Amino acid sequence: MAEGALTAAIDAFLAALRARQYSPATVATYAIDLAHLLQLVGDAAAASLTSHDIRRALATLHARGQQPKTLARTLSAWRSFYRHLARQGEVAANPCLGLRPPKGDKRLPNALSVDEMAKLLEGPADDVGSLRDQAMFELMYSSGLRRAELIGLDLGSVDLVAGEVTVTGKGRKTRIVPVGRQALAALQAWLSVRGQVAADTAALFVGSRGGRIGATAVRLALIRLALQHGVTAHVHPHALRHSFASHLLQSSGDLRAVQEMLGHASLSTTQVYTHLDFQHLAKVYDQAHPRAKKK
Numbered sequence: 001m002a003e004g005a006l007t008a009a010i011d012a013f014l015a016a017l018r019a020r021q022y023s024p025a026t027v028a029t030y031a032i033d034l035a036h037l038l039q040l041v042g043d044a045a046a047a048s049l050t051s052h053d054i055r056r057a058l059a060t061l062h063a064r065g066q067q068p069k070t071l072a073r074t075l076s077a078w079r080s081f082y083r084h085l086a087r088q089g090e091v092a093a094n095p096c097l098g099l100r101p102p103k104g105d106k107r108l109p110n111a112l113s114v115d116e117m118a119k120l121l122e123g124p125a126d127d128v129g130s131l132r133d134q135a136m137f138e139l140m141y142s143s144g145l146r147r148a149e150l151i152g153l154d155l156g157s158v159d160l161v162a163g164e165v166t167v168t169g170k171g172r173k174t175r176i177v178p179v180g181r182q183a184l185a186a187l188q189a190w191l192s193v194r195g196q197v198a199a200d201t202a203a204l205f206v207g208s209r210g211g212r213i214g215a216t217a218v219r220l221a222l223i224r225l226a227l228q229h230g231v232t233a234h235v236h237p238h239a240l241r242h243s244f245a246s247h248l249l250q251s252s253g254d255l256r257a258v259q260e261m262l263g264h265a266s267l268s269t270t271q272v273y274t275h276l277d278f279q280h281l282a283k284v285y286d287q288a289h290p291r292a293k294k295k
Contacts, residue, residue, distance in 0.1 A: 006043045010034045013084050021172050023148060033077035036061060046082070047091045054078065054095045062102055071101040111242040112233050117141060120231050125186070128193050133221045135183070135190035136205055136213075137240060139165065142183035144244035146170075147218055147237040153204040160184055 013034070017027050040057040041049060054075075061071060079096035086094055112120070121141065125134035140150055149167045158165045163179050179187070190205075199210030207213040218237055226235040233239075 006038055006041070006046050009046050009085060009090065010038065010081070013081050016084060025148065026170075029073070030077050030080070033074040034081060036074060037078055037081075046085055049095050051095045051097075051099060055099055058099065058101065068102050075099060075101050111246040112231075112235070112239055114247055116231055116233050117240075117243050117247070119229050120226060120235065121182075122229060125189065128196055129221075131186075131190045131193055132205060133225055135186040136218065137222060137225065138183040138186040139179065140237065140240040141244050142180035143167070143177040144241050144248075145177075146241060147215055150205065150237075151203075151213060151215060151218065154202040155204055156202070157204060158187060160188060 010031075014027055014031055017030060022030075037057060040060055041053055058071060058075060061074065066074070075096060079094065082091060082094040082096055085091040121134070121138055123134060125131045136150060139145060140147075143165055145165075145167060146169065149169055152168055153165070157167070158179065163181075163184055164176050165179050166174060166176050168174050194206065197208075197210055198206045201211055203212035205213045207217050222235055222237055222240075225231075226233075
């Protein structure tokens with residue numbers, strides 16, 4: 001690879017991600033992380049960078065105040081970039097291998113309690129907007145969907161008879177997830193009025209202009225619903241997915257089933273919810289066990 005070709009190599013890598021149908025948000029995140037690398041090392045040949053160069057670049061970002069979680073994502077992006085170059089035969093080795101970002105405090109996912117979720121979704125839904133919102137959030141909680149997965153659903157994604165939804169997740173991986181009774185009822189109610197607002201689109205959920213609903217609209221609708229029902233917990237779209245996983249694990253104890261429904265590639269990603277489950281059990285113990293009660 002010629003000197004000064006790092007910019008071109010990054011552009012080619014991002015183009016390859018788009019060709020593999022990575023989501024625009026994912027490609028944009030890779031672009032940001034690789035822009036950091038370019039800014040820190042200059043437009044040198046990718047093959048000329050060593051592990052020392054990568055470690056120093058990572059340390060610089062750390063010194064600038066980037067959090068460990070962000071640094072881990074950045075290093076992962078750099079590692080993927082070099083893996084791509086190695087497959088293309090443009091570098092002999094990946095200088096990111098063996099490097100680890102600094103560790104941060106392990107934070108548990110933000111999950112609502114069962115009572116909070118019931119309060120959030122209690123209704124009533126009696127107009128087009130509220131029927132749509134009820135269907136969206138019942139489905140997210142019922143099936144553990146990410147916000148991007150919800151937005152990407154088409155009319156054909158949901159099988160109301162079988163009670164299933166076909167979801168396209170990270171890396172364009174497809175999974176089929178059950179849909180609960182209340183979510184199915186909310187979907188049927190929404191579909192009965194969807195034609196009043198939907199333009200010429202296959203999207204299951206549409207925004208105020210009739211096209212596929214956007215990420216900001218989903219977030220604002222959830223905040224509005226929480227305020228309307230007096231839910232004081234911190235509510236955001238991903239909290240519904242966390243709540244789904246936590247409550248399902250509390251009820252079933254089946255970590256593998258939860259992993260499959262969430263679409264996690266690694267079981268270790270799902271295992272964080274066992275800590276939430278333990279917190280739930282500890283709370284029940286403190287409230288119910290004779291030896292735990294304070295006199």
